[in-house]
Amino acid sequence: MKLKLLFVMVLVSPCVYSQGLMGKALAKLAKAMAPPPATVSNLDQVVPMAGLSGNLHPVELGTISQSFFNGWTTGGDMAWLMFTRKDTSAFVKIDGTVTVNGVPVEYSTAGTYALISGANAAARKVEITTSTGQKAGFTMEPAKSKVKVLSVNGQKDNISLDLTKDVVIELENTDVPANAMLRVDLAINQVGIKSQYGVCYIRSGASITIPAAAFRNINIKPAGGAVYNYKKSFISVTVETTEPAVGVSGAFPGLTYIRSYSDGKFVTISKEPNLNTGLVAKGKEDLKDGTMSYEFSKPNAFSSRPLPMMKKIGISSISVMGKTVSVSSVITQEKDNLKGEAQTTKTTTVTFPQQTNETWEAVIAKLYPQLAAIVQKELNATIVPVEAIQKTAAYQSVSKYAQAEVNTAKEFLIDYDHASPLRTMPVGQGAGAYGINEKMMNEAGVDALMKISLSLEVQQDGDYGVLVPKLTFEITGKANGRETATVYYSGTLTGKGVPSENIGLRVEYASANGITGDTKGRNSDKTYHHAGTIGSDELDRIVRRSDLLALFAKGLKEIKDQEKANGDYEVVWQLQQ
Numbered sequence: 189m190k191l192k193l194l195f196v197m198v199l200v201s202p203c204v205y206s207q208g209l210m211g212k213a214l215a216k217l218a219k220a221m222a223p224p225p226a227t228v229s230n231l232d233q234v235v236p237m238a239g240l241s242g243n244l245h246p247v248e249l250g251t252i253s254q255s256f257f258n259g260w261t262t263g264g265d266m267a268w269l270m271f272t273r274k275d276t277s278a279f280v281k282i283d284g285t286v287t288v289n290g291v292p293v294e295y296s297t298a299g300t301y302a303l304i305s306g307a308n309a310a311a312r313k314v315e316i317t318t319s320t321g322q323k324a325g326f327t328m329e330p331a332k333s334k335v336k337v338l339s340v341n342g343q344k345d346n347i348s349l350d351l352t353k354d355v356v357i358e359l360e361n362t363d364v365p366a367n368a369m370l371r372v373d374l375a376i377n378q379v380g381i382k383s384q385y386g387v388c389y390i391r392s393g394a395s396i397t398i399p400a401a402a403f404r405n406i407n408i409k410p411a412g413g414a415v416y417n418y419k420k421s422f423i424s425v426t427v428e429t430t431e432p433a434v435g436v437s438g439a440f441p442g443l444t445y446i447r448s449y450s451d452g453k454f455v456t457i458s459k460e461p462n463l464n465t466g467l468v469a470k471g472k473e474d475l476k477d478g479t480m481s482y483e484f485s486k487p488n489a490f491s492s493r494p495l496p497m498m499k500k501i502g503i504s505s506i507s508v509m510g511k512t513v514s515v516s517s518v519i520t521q522e523k524d525n526l527k528g529e530a531q532t533t534k535t536t537t538v539t540f541p542q543q544t545n546e547t548w549e550a551v552i553a554k555l556y557p558q559l560a561a562i563v564q565k566e567l568n569a570t571i572v573p574v575e576a577i578q579k580t581a582a583y584q585s586v587s588k589y590a591q592a593e594v595n596t597a598k599e600f601l602i603d604y605d606h607a608s609p610l611r612t613m614p615v616g617q618g619a620g621a622y623g624i625n626e627k628m629m630n631e632a633g634v635d636a637l638m639k640i641s642l643s644l645e646v647q648q649d650g651d652y653g654v655l656v657p658k659l660t661f662e663i664t665g666k667a668n669g670r671e672t673a674t675v676y677y678s679g680t681l682t683g684k685g686v687p688s689e690n691i692g693l694r695v696e697y698a699s700a701n702g703i704t705g706d707t708k709g710r711n712s713d714k715t716y717h718h719a720g721t722i723g724s725d726e727l728d729r730i731v732r733r734s735d736l737l738a739l740f741a742k743g744l745k746e747i748k749d750q751e752k753a754n755g756d757y758e759v760v761w762q763l764q765q
Contacts, residue, residue, distance in 0.1 A: 225279060225280055225281040225295075225297075225298075225299065226273065226278055226279075226280045226281070227280065227281050227282075227283045228271070228273065228280045228281070228282060228283060228318075229282075229283035229284065229318040229319050229320045229322070230318070230320070230322065231282075231316065231318060231322050231324050231438060231439035231440070232439050233273055233274055233280075234271045234272065234273055234274065234280055234282075234439075235271070235272050235273075235274055235615075236269055236270070236271055236440055236443065237269065237270045237271075237272075237445075237446075238267075238268065238269045238270075238314065238326075238328060238433070238443070238445040238446070239267075239268050239328075239445055239446035239447065239448070240265065240266070240267050240268075240312060240328045240329075240330055240331070240445065240446075240447045240448075241265065241266045241268070241447075241448050241449075241450070242265050242307065242330055242331050242334070242447075242448065242449040242450070243263050243264075243265075243307065243334070243449055243450050243451055244260065244261060244262065244263060244264045244265070244266060244304070244450075245262075245384075245422065245424070245450070245452070246262045246422075246454075247260055247261070247262045248262075249375070249382065249420075249422065252381070256296050256297075256302075257296065257302050257304055258304070259304045259305075260304055261304055261305070261306055263306075263307055264304055264305060264306050264307055265304070265305050265306070265307055265308060265330065266302055266303070266304050267288045267293075267302065267303050267305075267312045267314070267328065268300065268301065268302040268303075269286065269293075269300070269301045269302070269314065270298070270299045270300045270301075271299045271301075272299055272614065272615040273614075274614070275614055276614050277612065277614050277615050279298045279299030279300075279615070280299055281295050281299065282295075282316060282318060283318055283319045283320075284316065284317050284318035284319050284320075284322075285315075285316070285317050286301050286314070286315075286316050287314070287315045287316075288303045288312050288313070288314055289310075289312055289313055290313075290315075291303060308330070309330055310330075311327050311328065311329050311330070311434075312327065312328045312329075312330075313325065313326075313327045313435070314326055314327070314328065316438070322438070322439070323437070323438050324437060324438025324439045324440055325435065325436070325437045325438060326433035326434070326435060326436040326437070326440060326443050326445075327433060327434045327435040328431075328433060328445050328447065329431070329434070329447065330447065330449075331427065331429075331447045331448060331449035332363050333361075333362070333363045333364045333365065333368065333427045333429070333449065334361075334362040334363065334364070334427070334449045334451075335359055335360070335361055335362070335364055335370065335392075335425050335426070335427050335449060335450075335451055336359065336360040336361075336362070336451045337357060337358075337359060337423075337424070337425055337451045337452055337453050338358040338359060338360050339357075339358040340355060340356070340357050340358075340423060340453055340455060341355055341356055342356070342358075346456075347453055347454070347455040347456065348455070348456045348457075348458045349423075349455050349456070349457055349458060350458050350459040351400065351403040351418075351457055351459060351460060351461040352400055352403075352459050352460075352461055352462070353400050354397055354398065354399050354400055355397070355398045355403070355423075356395055356396070356397050356398075357372070357395060357396050357397075357398065357423070357425060358394070358395045359392070359393070359394060359395060359396065359425065361392060361394070364392050364427055365392070366392065367391050367392060368391070368392040368427060369389050369390070369391060369392070369427075369669075369764065370389065370390055370391070370392050370396065370425050370426065370427055371386060371388075371389050371425070371426045371427075371428060371669060372386075372387040372388050372389075372390060372396070372398055372402070372423070372424070372425055372426075373385060373386055373387060373423070373424050373426065373452075374387050374403070374406060374418075374421060374422070374423050374424075375420070375421045375422035375423075375424075376406070376408060376416055376417070376418055376421065377416060377417050377418070377419055377420075378408070378415070378416040379415055379416075382420070384422065384424065385406050385407045385408045386406065386407035386490055386668075386669070386672065387402050387403060387406050387407075387423075387490075388402040388405075388490070388760055388763050389668065389669050389763065389764050390763040390764065391763070391764065391765075392427070396425075399759055399760070399763070400461065401489070401755075401756040401759040401760055402489075402490075402759075402760050402763070403461040404461045404462060404463055404464045404488075404756060405463075405464050405488040405489035405490050405756055405760055406461075406463065406488075406490065407488075407490040407491065407672065408463070409465070418457035418460055420454065421454070421455050421456070421457055422452050422453070422454050422455065423452050423453060423455050424450050424451060424452025424453075425450065425451060425452065426448050426449070426450040427448065427449055427450075428446065428447070428448035428449075428669075428670065429446075429447055429448075430444050430445070430446055430447075430622075430670070431444060431445060431446075431447055432444050433445050446670065463488075464488040464489065464754065464756060465488065466485060466486060466487045466488050466492075467485065467486040467747060467750045467751060467754065468483065468484070468485050468747075469482075469483070469484045469485075469743055469746035469747040469750060470482060470483035470484065470743075473738075473739055473742070475683070475732075475735040475738060475739065476734065476735055477683075477684075477686050477729065477732050477735055478683060478684035478685075478686065478732075478735075479683065479684050480681060480682065480683030480684070480732070480735050480736070480739050481681070481682055481683070482679065482680070482681045482739050482740075482742070482743040483679060483680050483743075484677060484678070484679035484743040484744065484746065484747040485677070485678055485679065485747070486675070486676065486677050486678075486747055486750070486751055487674075487675055488756075489756045489757045489759075489760040489761065490668060490672065490760070491668065491672060491673070491674055491675065492665070492674055492675055492676060492757065493665040493666070493668075493674050493676060493757070493761060494751070494757035494758045494761050495567060495568075495676065495748060495751055495752075495757075496758065497635060497665065497761065498567060498569045498635050498636045498663070498665065498676055499569055499570065499635050500569065500570050500571075500572055500633065500634040500635055500636070501563065501567075501569050501570070501571045501572065501634060501635070501636045501637070501638050501663065502571075502572050502576055502577040502628065502629065502632045502634040502636070502637050502638070503571065503572075503574045503577060503607055503637075503638055503639070503640070504577055504607070504610070504625070504628065504637040504638065504639045505603070505607045505608060505609040505610065505639040505640070505641070506552065506556055506574070506603065506604040506605075506607045506639070506640040506641075507552070507591075507601060507602060507603045507604065507607070507608065507609055507640075507641055507642070508548050508551055508552045508600075508601075508602050508604075508641075508642040508643075508644070509599075509600060509601040509602070509641065509642070509643055509644070510540075510599065510600055510643060510644030510645060510646075510655070511598065511599050511644075511645045511646060512539065512540040512541075512542065512597065512598055512599060512600065512644075512646050513537070513538070513539050513540070513597065513598045513646065514536075514537070514538040514645075514646045514647055514648065515535065515536070515537050515538075516535070516536050516648070517533055517534065517535045517536075518533070518534045519531060519532070519533050519534075520532050520534070531699065532697055532698070532699050533697070533698045533699075534695065534696070534697055535695070535696045535697075535698070536648055536693070536694070536695050536696075537692070537693075537694045537696070538646045538647060538648050538653040538691065538692065538693050539646070539653070539691070539692035539693075539694075539719045540644075540646045540653065540655055540691050540692070540719065540722075541690065541691075541692070541719040541720065541721065541722055542595070542596070542597050542600075543595075543600070543722065543727075544595075545593070545595055545602055547724075547727070548595070548600060548602040549602055549604065550724065551642070551727065551728075551731055551733075552602070552604045552642065553604065554728065554733060555642065555731075555733055555736070555737075556604055556640070558733075558737050559640065559661075559737065559740060562737065562740055562741045562744065563638070563744070566741065566744045566745055566748060567744070567748065569635075569636070571638070572632065572633075572634060574604065574605040574606075574607050575605060575606070576632045576634070577607070577628055577632050577634075577637070578605075578606055578607060579632075580627070580628050580631040580632050581627075581631060582624055582627035582628045582631055583624075583628050585624075586610060586613060586617065586624050589610050589611045589612075589613065590608035590609070590610055590611075591608050591609045591610070591611060592608075593608070609639065609641065610624075619671060619673070620667040620669070620670055620671035620672060620673060621666070621667040621669070621670050621671070622670075623667070623673075625637055625664060625673075626666055626667055629666055635665065635666065636663050636664060636665050636676055637663070637664050638661060638662070638663045638664075639661065639662050640659070640660075640661045641659070641660045641661070642657065642658070642659050642731070642736075643657075643658040643659075643660065644656065644657055644658070644731065645658070646691065647685060648693065649684075649685055649687055650687075651693065651716045651717075652687035652688065652689070652691065652693060652716070652717065653687070653688065653691030653692060653693045653717065654684075654685025654686060654687055654688070654691065654730075655685050655686075655688075655691065655730050655731070656682065656683070656684070656685040657681075657682065657683055657685070657730075657731055657732050657736060658680065658681070658682040659680070659681045659682075659736050659740065660678075660679070660680045660681075661677075661678065661679055662675060662677075662678040662679075663675065663676040663677050663678070664676070677744070677747055677748075679740075679743055679744075679747070681736055681739050681740060681743065683732055683735060683736070683739075685730070686729055686730050686732060688717075688722070688726060688730055689717050689720070690717070690718075690719065690720035690721060690722050690726065691717060691719060692715075692717055692718050692719030692720075693715070693716040693717045694713065694714070694715045694716070695713060695714050695715075695716070696713040697713060
């Protein structure tokens with residue numbers, strides 16, 4: 189799935205670049221590696237995405253897109269479509285024909301079709317006809333709002349930029365509404381591949397000032413270790429809107445499409461910014477019931493909103509889950525003077541007694557209110573009742589993707605107040621500003637969604653069995669622009685398990701040559717502890733609720749204080765006000 193999504197990003201985004209032969213080689217490799225598409229002749233089974241991009245970037249950049257699509261034209265237009273299957277994450281190829289203004293469009297890969305032409309103010313009529321005779325169609329209008337970059341820091345040509353300072357871009361706006369949102373991108377080379385990465389979104393004007401903080405928080409992940417540089421950079425400004433298609437017929441009623449228009453200039457970077465790779469607060473503490481480690485994180489300002497924007501939080505999921513049986517084996521070769529060579533297998537089985545649903549519900553019912561109180565105090569935000577999200581039409585539309593509760597002798601997953609974790613959404617459900625999370629937030633009137641999971645795993649600790657607790661959480665915000673998901677904070681806390689005589693632990697020995705028992709005289713098997721009854725107080729101790737809460741409060745405060753000290757987040761997001 190990740191590979192497929194990479195293909196789509198490469199294909200349909202006019203922001204993706206590569207250089208020369210490497211771009212062509214990558215395009216060939218991507219096509220060769222792409223899984224064979226499912227071919228669909230029933231349009232009722234697919235979800236389309238469509239767009240019309242104007243003023244394509246210069247041919248001189250040698251883009252990877254040029255290697256995928258024929259006829260790349262500087263300043264040209266690109267009409268594109270992508271098809272996915274409903275209720276799955278599969279991209280599909282249409283068993284039939286796709287045309288734009290009567291011109292057949294070839295299939296590329298990952299469900300994508302595209303037609304590049306010279307700049308043209310005419311509408312694009314898309315027609316799809318399957319092998320069974322089913323038809324659908326719609327029309328896309330080119331962008332009415334256009335933008336032209338006149339100068340950068342007063343320079344029209346041979347532009348040199350110090351990205352540790354503010355940058356002023358002078359624009360000629362053609363029918364761009366006052367206060368419209370613009371996107372600024374910058375081309376950067378990463379492992380020999382040139383791509384345009386988001387710098388910021390900013391309100392339109394005769395000139396726009398991009399603060400140095402935005403260049404420090406560009407939408408790139410240098411922490412991933414990829415080598416990057418700013419050679420032959422290209423800065424661009426894009427105006428983009430989502431519009432209803434007109435003349436819609438057939439299987440796609442209510443279809444919308446993305447139309448955009450970009451302009452930019454080549455720039456030389458004289459001084460590179462010191463990138464914010466994101467904030468991390470982590471450590472290890474010796475607490476009442478043993479050591480516990482924590483790691484909290486916040487992405488950089490392009491992918492993470494500032495804390496003051498978080499006023500109301502909805503709970504998208506909260507659950508307790510675990511594995512209650514662990515079996516491990518160790519094989520040894522031992523030599524006994526009397527019995528000869530013996531291969532002995534030592535098998536250790538750790539068993540946590542199965543609990544009722546009500547028991548696990550009580551665990552999370554104790555933990556959640558105290559976690560919520562910490563969040564509200566530290567973040568100065570209100571958590572709305574749990575059912576507020578589950579009642580939304582958006583949640584109900586995807587409730588079939590909720591993970592079912594399970595409780596067996598080996599594993600369990602129990603939710604709190606019907607807030608079950610959701611599986612990965614199909615591509616057709618939308619993403620970013622058009623995804624389910626955004627819809628749930630808008631319908632519930634909240635600024636953020638929080639998911640919480642307490643995971644427990646049985647392990648051996650000497651002559652005892654333990655249940656190792658792991659608490660994870662994530663607080664997501666509304667998208668930045670059309671497609672960039674944002675995360676306020678995320679974190680993981682995990683600690684040493686607490687020994688209990690009520691957690692079963694049994695050691696068994698077996699010999700491959702038929703000799704029973706351990707050749708060194710140990711018992712052939714031994715039960716250290718039986719899986720017995722776990723009382724509520726003991727379960728609370730095993731889960732380490734008090735330690736989790738103490739460390740959660742510490743980590744949340746540390747990451748919050750780091751954000752405040754950084755200072756970039758509010759500067760970058762103020763550009764959209």
